[in-house]
Amino acid sequence: MTAAVPAGVLLPGPRxxxxxxxxxxxGAFLGLVVLAAALAPLLAPYAPDAVDLSSSLIGTTGAHxxxxxxxxxxxxxxxxxxxxxxxxxxxxxLLLAAxxxxxxxxxxxxxxxxxxxxxxxxxxxxxxxxxxxxxVLIIAVFGTGMTxxxxxxxxxxxxxxxxxxxxxxxxxxxxxxxxxxxxxGMGGLRIxxxxxxxxxxxxxxxxxxxxxGEALMSLATLSYLGFGAQPPSSDWGLMVQEGxxxxxxxxxxxxxxxxxxxxxxVVAFNVVGVWAADRLGARR
Numbered sequence: 001m002t003a004a005v006p007a008g009v010l011l012p013g014p015r016x017x018x019x020x021x022x023x024x025x026x027g028a029f030l031g032l033v034v035l036a037a038a039l040a041p042l043l044a045p046y047a048p049d050a051v052d053l054s055s056s057l058i059g060t061t062g063a064h065x066x067x068x069x070x071x072x073x074x075x076x077x078x079x080x081x082x083x084x085x086x087x088x089x090x091x092x093x094l095l096l097a098a099x100x101x102x103x104x105x106x107x108x109x110x111x112x113x114x115x116x117x118x119x120x121x122x123x124x125x126x127x128x129x130x131x132x133x134x135x136v137l138i139i140a141v142f143g144t145g146m147t148x149x150x151x152x153x154x155x156x157x158x159x160x161x162x163x164x165x166x167x168x169x170x171x172x173x174x175x176x177x178x179x180x181x182x183x184x185g186m187g188g189l190r191i192x193x194x195x196x197x198x199x200x201x202x203x204x205x206x207x208x209x210x211x212x213g214e215a216l217m218s219l220a221t222l223s224y225l226g227f228g229a230q231p232p233s234s235d236w237g238l239m240v241q242e243g244x245x246x247x248x249x250x251x252x253x254x255x256x257x258x259x260x261x262x263x264x265x266v267v268a269f270n271v272v273g274v275w276a277a278d279r280l281g282a283r284r
Contacts, residue, residue: 037083082234096154105165
């Protein structure tokens, strides 16, 4: 038999699961990266485009803690300033993709019928078409640059978000409160904007966090290939491409420093993103 609980005694509530230490470390690292990017003008010892040919390809020194590139530019300063572009561009990319994807996914789930079939066929075609090739075709038409890369990748990511939004919106649309609002005479647009989409926000945000690392890597890849950021930008992907030629001279830091920055931030976002998706119910 279970012992009776005396009156006035409060039972302890369920314990919240502890955050894994790996997630805490990754979150702290990302916080430092964001802080360093915001304070780059104060933390960087040199201007990111300051050229000093007399200091070309030197290793780590007191004056240059991470060394210099072929033009004598300080790698620490360039990485700090490059964090701004490397973090802001994926956010804008996902914002554009989310606006398009959530709109299409919600429309398909709400209307159903031929609308759902049309959106599903469009997303299927986009999945069948290689995303990088689609982006390169857009860049070939509208020219290189970070703006074009963000727009092109935003269009490439939109079908993925639309498909996910449709799946969660279908489950949400079947709930009783939706029928209650429709019985009251409320229009479909108002229900979706005021109630349906806000109730999906937690899941969608969790999914976007998971996609952030992939978006950052995709933009860095385009910059590495010469389609994204252009000189004299300090974008990390472009820095890897510019530092690649120095490897044959035995200088690894110009490519290794920005490459490590990209890898570390992507891994950290994936760790935090998977944990956030689990908590928000937005796993793939």
